[in-house]
Amino acid sequence: MSENQADRDAVAGSASPAAGMRMPIVALAKSGAVAGVIKLASAGLSFLMFVAVAMVMDGRQFGLYSATYAGASLVSFFASVGQQSTVLRFWPQYAGLGDLNSAHGMMARAILVALAGLIGSSLLIMLVGFLPFIGKGTPEWFSLCLAAAVLSFSLGWSEFTSGAFRAKNALISGLLPRDIIWRAATIGILFVCHFMRVEMSAVEATWLTALLLILSVVPQTVRLVRDTARAERGPLSEGQKQEFKTVTLGLWGVTSLPPALGQVSTLLVAMILGPEAAGAIFVADRTTRFVALALNGINQALAPQISSAFYSGDRAHVQRITSLAALGSFAIALCVLAAFWILGGFILSMFNPAYATPTMRATLVIFGIGATFGTACGPIEVLLQLTGLQHALFKVLVVVNALGLGATAVTTYFFGPIGAAVSIAGTVIAWTAIAVSIAKRRIGIDPSVFGFTMGRPALAARVALKGRM
Numbered sequence: 001m002s003e004n005q006a007d008r009d010a011v012a013g014s015a016s017p018a019a020g021m022r023m024p025i026v027a028l029a030k031s032g033a034v035a036g037v038i039k040l041a042s043a044g045l046s047f048l049m050f051v052a053v054a055m056v057m058d059g060r061q062f063g064l065y066s067a068t069y070a071g072a073s074l075v076s077f078f079a080s081v082g083q084q085s086t087v088l089r090f091w092p093q094y095a096g097l098g099d100l101n102s103a104h105g106m107m108a109r110a111i112l113v114a115l116a117g118l119i120g121s122s123l124l125i126m127l128v129g130f131l132p133f134i135g136k137g138t139p140e141w142f143s144l145c146l147a148a149a150v151l152s153f154s155l156g157w158s159e160f161t162s163g164a165f166r167a168k169n170a171l172i173s174g175l176l177p178r179d180i181i182w183r184a185a186t187i188g189i190l191f192v193c194h195f196m197r198v199e200m201s202a203v204e205a206t207w208l209t210a211l212l213l214i215l216s217v218v219p220q221t222v223r224l225v226r227d228t229a230r231a232e233r234g235p236l237s238e239g240q241k242q243e244f245k246t247v248t249l250g251l252w253g254v255t256s257l258p259p260a261l262g263q264v265s266t267l268l269v270a271m272i273l274g275p276e277a278a279g280a281i282f283v284a285d286r287t288t289r290f291v292a293l294a295l296n297g298i299n300q301a302l303a304p305q306i307s308s309a310f311y312s313g314d315r316a317h318v319q320r321i322t323s324l325a326a327l328g329s330f331a332i333a334l335c336v337l338a339a340f341w342i343l344g345g346f347i348l349s350m351f352n353p354a355y356a357t358p359t360m361r362a363t364l365v366i367f368g369i370g371a372t373f374g375t376a377c378g379p380i381e382v383l384l385q386l387t388g389l390q391h392a393l394f395k396v397l398v399v400v401n402a403l404g405l406g407a408t409a410v411t412t413y414f415f416g417p418i419g420a421a422v423s424i425a426g427t428v429i430a431w432t433a434i435a436v437s438i439a440k441r442r443i444g445i446d447p448s449v450f451g452f453t454m455g456r457p458a459l460a461a462r463v464a465l466k467g468r469m
Helices: 005-014 025-055 059-079 083-096 100-128 141-167 171-195 202-230 238-273 275-288 293-311 315-349 358-376 380-386 390-442 449-453 456-468
Strands: none
Touching: 025 059, 025 171, 025 275, 025 293, 059 100, 059 141, 059 202, 059 238, 059 275, 083 100, 083 141, 083 238, 083 293, 083 380, 100 141, 100 202, 100 238, 141 171, 141 202, 141 293, 171 202, 171 293, 238 275, 238 380, 238 390, 275 315, 275 358, 275 390, 293 315, 293 358, 293 380, 315 358, 315 449, 358 390, 380 390
């Protein structure tokens, strides 16, 4: 198996009981640092990728591409049926207990569910392309839908395969294809087109993006399917099947709604203000992801550790690693937010000089404030997903996001991009704050920056109190 040494050690460890899944703090910090570097490179490449796309097309075409990419991403979040998180929930639990037969049986089931969801959703996008009244006024409507169907499939499948490898602690192998290889290849081709003065339409750029992503994850896909097919796997018990269904339904919602909100906001702006404004909002939203970059990187290594430690009864370890993650990521987020305040106009002008307006600079900073608050709450989303509280998180997300989307539509109509940014940032602040309160109340763990002050005795007392309630 051709992996780097870190991945080989991790995968070898996953074949043994819980000790193989559990990482010491120092090792976890190193893995988090590696993931952080990859995510930093990924964010930089993502930024450059959209700059490169903007360089080979005019404002209208980039607006159409932005809306198409946002729509394909939105569908892909739901299309994978939450299986990228299901494997992160169950593989560490079963492998940590030494039950590799169940772990591989669960993986095979997750592969089939993810493929069924992705294929079905892609077919639905194609069918939408035959509805001319929806795309009235957009001659490229059918072609955009066809390209979006392929892009949605590739985005969803690459996210699932990444989650499957990360669940096995094969961090680098899980992240590189989508985060680095795909984006670097796309940038290279687009820059060549720019220097050769080749202009692209939104349809052509979408096809290029989708096909390069598919090619990037082919080796990863072959390895995952091959290893799962060759492994010994016993049939899942009825209880395991029922747990799989229950957890999947909850994780499907909680893994889809937060990222979907960002895509829906872009589509709302596109419908209300037109494609040119949608392009500017799309750029601001994508740039804001640098704020949560450190937390997202740490989460890649943290997720299987949370699941393994929690279900082995070591909540003190979960408290420690989540609050440390919050502290580190929040400090970095503050630095990024300061950079937006100082260099916002320059950053936006890299995409299009027309985007470097006071309004869009303010929009970028407001987006950043919401994201910074989210990092202060730590890995709250991952924590609730992997500790059996996914349904509670889902209810919060449904209520808060429904209200937030309604507010976004109204504020966008009356106040433009700044109104949209305020509503979106407020929604993030609301649901993350409520989610932290749920974690503290239900499992006695505070993953925010304030949780760092909770020592072992305090945590033990809180957990004991919850057990008596």
